[in-house]
Amino acid sequence: MTFINYASREINCKIVYYGPGLCGKTTNLQYIFDSTAPQARGKLISLATETDRTLFFDFMPLELGTVRGFKTRFHLYTVPGQVFYDASRKLILKGVDGVVFVADSQEERMDANIESLYNLEENLQSQGYDLLKIPYVLQLNKRDLGNIIPVEDLAAELQRKGEPVVEAVASSGQGVFDTLKAVAKQVLTELRKG
């Protein structure tokens, strides 16, 4: 949910990275954190298990710059991907302004992608949102691996509404900022509509 403060001239928006376990949601945030100037971002908070699996969420505030005199800040969140953390995923979607679905391009993860996408649609609905109406980007991650599904096949299965599809290798940063830009642009365009 967007928060516009006319006194401090700030706009805050919330973007959530969604997807199956180990698809690279946290890696997206980690790359953004590592490649952004410290003055433009806050801490990267990771509520993770001892084995570095996301337990509740990762969070990172990012200031993109000024538009028409207003500081534009995006709060980036990831959800825990593992199936049994569904209650946590629902909570994190509250107040979301834009969603990135990070799909794992590997053949053996296709079922997990589909299950997670259905789960996203359901959980958005339970919070009163419609996937077809909110700013949304599909990221096809892990394009550097050997056993991956062609982009056309993944898009045919996972694309929902003609949303931007970004090929990525989050670990090396490929496509990470393109994804963020694509979703941020939609969020700001929604704000333009009022």
Next chain:
Amino acid sequence: MPDQPILLREQQYHQIKAVLARLRMDAQAKVVFLVDKDGQEIASQGEVGNLDTTSLASLAAGNVAATGGMAELIGEKEFPTLSHEGEKESIHISVVGRLLLVVVFDERSSLGLVKLRSKQISHQLAAMFEEIAAGDYDDLDSPFAGITDEDIDSLFS
């Protein structure tokens, strides 16, 4: 349905800051801040210094959301207050409608005093936010109304 965006006028922001300043004084707290349930910090007062209030706001909201989820599972609507007491620093969180009132305090104050003062001021904050939510904002120029694709692109250059 999702909550509507919060639009805060300058005057409203300063009113909120004034209420928080009074709470901070009455509760002898270090920092007082107001956060929405989605984790956005709305205003803060006190010895903020190096305190990362943005992260604290997000974690406070996560904390309330998680305990709220637990409440539902055992048949409660929500847990309206949460307290975390440390050796020196403590945090008290109260749920005020769609807002969270977060008070950080140390040994100069006590949990009882913070609870009492937070409760006393909650009604006032709730009333202020009802007014904010019901307000007519047609006169406010959206900073994004005239935004161009180039403006958006420039954020990423």
